[in-house]
Amino acid sequence: AQSVTQLGSHVSVSEGALVLLRCNYSSSVPPYLFWYVQYPNQGLQLLLKYTTGATLVKGINGFEAEFKKSETSFHLTKPSAHMSDAAEYFCAVSTILTGGGNKLTFGTGTQLKVEL
Amino acid sequence: DTEVTQTPKHLVMGMTNKKSLKCEQHMGHRAMYWYKQKAKKPPELMFVYSYEKLSINESVPSRFSPECPNSSLLNLHLHALQPEDSALYLCASSQDVTSFKETQYFGPGTRLLVL
Numbered sequence: 001a002q003s004v005t006q007l008g009s010h011v012s013v014s015e016g017a018l019v020l021l022r023c024n025y026s027s028s029v030p031p032y033l034f035w036y037v038q039y040p041n042q043g044l045q046l047l048l049k050y051t052t053g054a055t056l057v058k059g060i061n062g063f064e065a066e067f068k069k070s071e072t073s074f075h076l077t078k079p080s081a082h083m084s085d086a087a088e089y090f091c092a093v094s095t096i097l098t099g100g101g102n103k104l105t106f107g108t109g110t111q112l113k114v115e116l
Numbered sequence: 117d118t119e120v121t122q123t124p125k126h127l128v129m130g131m132t133n134k135k136s137l138k139c140e141q142h143m144g145h146r147a148m149y150w151y152k153q154k155a156k157k158p159p160e161l162m163f164v165y166s167y168e169k170l171s172i173n174e175s176v177p178s179r180f181s182p183e184c185p186n187s188s189l190l191n192l193h194l195h196a197l198q199p200e201d202s203a204l205y206l207c208a209s210s211q212d213v214t215s216f217k218e219t220q221y222f223g224p225g226t227r228l229l230v231l
Binding site: 032034036041042043044045046049051090094096097098099100101102103104106107108109 | 147166171210217224
């Protein structure tokens with residue numbers, strides 16, 4: 001079964017500092033990986049996804065992630081944190097369902113706090 | 117337009133009540149999903165509809181009854197819920213039912229409190 005592990009349930013950074021949120025995957029087949037963000041009392045919004053091709057993926061709001069097969073990782077980064085980045089971030093892996101649709105299996109999430 | 121709408125935003129119900137949650141998308145997506153999210157936890161898949169047919173039920177108790185009346189609409193009927201069913205219920209949709217790569221677009225959720 002495919003799974004993802006997010007290291008660090010809480011990450012705190014200063015405004016303007018580098019953001020690094022860690023995600024490692026476990027999969028016997030090439031994985032399709034996603035990062036979603038959830039602001040308080042809202043649904044999930046896609047930041048970026050890796051399917052095939054370029055291993056460095058750029059997303060919205062200045063975020064990017066690099067797929068590293070040798071390290072089974074898909075860490076999320078942003079060069080300079082902004083106060084508005086404070087949110088819960090979920091890494092997810094996609095599994096196709098025989099009956100149709102795809103199942104997202106989420107990591108446990110990382111709460112990002114941005115301090116002045 | 118990548119919007120999934122959900123109503124109501126908040127719902128309080130007693131254990132003997134019957135209520136329904138509604139989800140709508142007009143993106144032409146053919147797969148629709150219900151997720152349950154407890155506080156400080158990731159979303160957990162409950163049901164998947166593919167071309168308006170139930171394709172996955174993740175061992176959800178029968179007090180939750182999904183319905184897909186048409187390709188744009190997804191309902192979740194609730195009956196005789198327990199306090200532990202209190203959670204944020206998220207609806208999502210995706211375009212292609214046959215691909216790993218498809219992005220799921222999430223609605224804002226319905227926050228349910230069962231008293």
